[in-house]
Amino acid sequence: MRGTVSKSGSARILICALFLAGGLLFLAGCTAMSPQGGGAAPTSTPTSSGLQSKIMHVTGNDHGVILLIGRSTCPWCMKEKELFANLSVDYYWVDLNVLDQAETAQVMDSIRICGQTGSVPILVINGEKCIIGYQEEQIREAVV
Amino acid sequence: MTEVSEVSDKEITALHQRLTREAEEGGYHINPDQPFVRGLVRGLIVNTKRYGYMSCPCRLAAGKKKEDLDIICPCDYRDPDLGEYGACYCALYVSDEVLAGRKKTRSIPERRPPAEARTKAPLQGTTSVTLSLPYPIWRCRVCGYLCARDGPPDICPVCKAKKDRFERFF
Numbered sequence: 001m002r003g004t005v006s007k008s009g010s011a012r013i014l015i016c017a018l019f020l021a022g023g024l025l026f027l028a029g030c031t032a033m034s035p036q037g038g039g040a041a042p043t044s045t046p047t048s049s050g051l052q053s054k055i056m057h058v059t060g061n062d063h064g065v066i067l068l069i070g071r072s073t074c075p076w077c078m079k080e081k082e083l084f085a086n087l088s089v090d091y092y093w094v095d096l097n098v099l100d101q102a103e104t105a106q107v108m109d110s111i112r113i114c115g116q117t118g119s120v121p122i123l124v125i126n127g128e129k130c131i132i133g134y135q136e137e138q139i140r141e142a143v144v
Numbered sequence: 145m146t147e148v149s150e151v152s153d154k155e156i157t158a159l160h161q162r163l164t165r166e167a168e169e170g171g172y173h174i175n176p177d178q179p180f181v182r183g184l185v186r187g188l189i190v191n192t193k194r195y196g197y198m199s200c201p202c203r204l205a206a207g208k209k210k211e212d213l214d215i216i217c218p219c220d221y222r223d224p225d226l227g228e229y230g231a232c233y234c235a236l237y238v239s240d241e242v243l244a245g246r247k248k249t250r251s252i253p254e255r256r257p258p259a260e261a262r263t264k265a266p267l268q269g270t271t272s273v274t275l276s277l278p279y280p281i282w283r284c285r286v287c288g289y290l291c292a293r294d295g296p297p298d299i300c301p302v303c304k305a306k307k308d309r310f311e312r313f314f
Contacts, residue, residue, distance in 0.1 A: 073187025073201035074234065075180050076251050096204055097190070104204070118204030119233065119254040134251035 051103045056093045058084065063125075063143045066091035069107060070121040073097060076134040077121040083136065089143050096120065151189045160185045163236075166304045170287070172218075172226075173243045175235055184236045188217055202234040203256070209308075214256065218303055220285050221255040228252075283313035 058081075068084070070077030072095050084091055096104055114122050114130035123131040123139060131138050160182065164174045175181045187201025199205040200215040214220040222232040229252040230239040241247040256262070282296040283289070287303035296310030 071187070071201065071204070073184075073190050075183040075187075076202055076234070078183065097194075101207065108204070115258055117254045117256050117258055119256065120202055120204065132254060136251075 051099065051106060054094060054098055054103070056095075058089075058091055058093060060084070060088040060090040062090050065126050066143060067111075067124040068093045068121060069096065069111065069124070070094075071096050074120055080121045080123070080134050080139065083134075083139060084143070087140070087144060151186050151193075155189055156182050156185050159189060167237065170302045170304065172303070173238050173240065175231070175238045175249060176243055177249070181236060184234055187234075200234055213308060214262070214285070216309070218286050218305065219256075220309075223287060225252060225255060277314060280312055281314035282310045285309050285311055 066084075066089060068077075068080060068091055070080070070093070072078075081093065094107060096107070099107065108118070111122060111124055111130070113128075114124065114132060117132075119132060121132070121134060123142075125131075125142055129142060131142065160174075163185070167174050175184075184201050188198045191197070191199040191201060191205065195205055195207055195209075195212070197209055197212065198217045199212050200217055200219055203215045205212045205215065209216075217234075218237065219232065222237055225232045226237060226239050229250075230242045230247050231237065231249045231252065233252060233254060233256075235249040235251075238249060239247070242249055277292065279292040279294060281290055281292050284296075284300040284303060284305055286305040286309050287300060289300050289302045290313060291297065296307050298307050299305070300309070
């Protein structure tokens with residue numbers, strides 16, 4: 001399963017839309033990435049602009065719709081991406097550093113269940129479960 | 145908005161050395177995990193270039209200094225986190241135990257209140273006690289240093305936090 005880029009089908013987009021306030025607008029433009037985790041280059045060219053083009057899709061084994069929100073300035077976020085790469089987890093990644101104020105507000109508003117402290121990494125699983133911080137044991141339990 | 149990513153090794157080394165020196169002078173310690181800390185220091189430089197101040201690399205900054213004062217490194221939450229967990233939220237600063245290798249750092253719970261609570265909450269340490277003092281007392285929100293003078297110092301002599309991190313205590 002690892003390395004496939006077939007996860008951004010319509011069913012998955014619909015699920016994404018169900019749990020994110022931004023709906024289809026939010027994840028419809030998810031961009032496929034190679035599965036090496038932090039710093040991997042997109043394997044396809046973004047076809048849309050704005051927030052949609054800034055959400056990266058790292059392919060791997062399906063453990064639900066997993067969204068990782070972080071900052072590329074944060075080593076804990078990089079650790080979480082490395083863990084996902086080691087576990088071959090399929091997930092979406094958004095780097096708050098590259099979003100403008102309106103896009104950041106849109107993302108944060110869509111994850112109100114996680115609270116609003118703004119601390120990262122923020123992991124959202126199926127729009128129901130939230131893990132804030134690099135809590136390795138909790139993350140392993142949740143995604144494996 | 146694009147990330148400011150042009151950070152040289154030289155810049156990282158220079159800031160790392162300055163933070164280490166200032167930390168040790170004030171009785172604090174920088175995390176000895178070099179690769180991890182260089183990542184954090186790089187994040188501090190990116191944030192400084194982007195916002196104009198050293199916002200925490202692991203927290204979302206509002207981009208307005210007034211709203212981000214509590215998360216400018218060293219943040220208001222460093223000392224209680226060092227006491228309880230042995231490291232601050234991002235783990236740039238660590239306790240004696242971590243430095244000596246007797247304890248490992250890990251991701252810790254966030255102590256910063258949600259945005260709504262931050263805007264409503266009064267300044268920590270303010271008091272309703274009225275005293276007749278020859279000078280007002282100023283408190284550093286980062287490390288708790290107190291001084292009696294007409295205004296706060298430009299830089300905290302203990303933790304090197306800047307003037308705007310002080311609050312009038314009495």
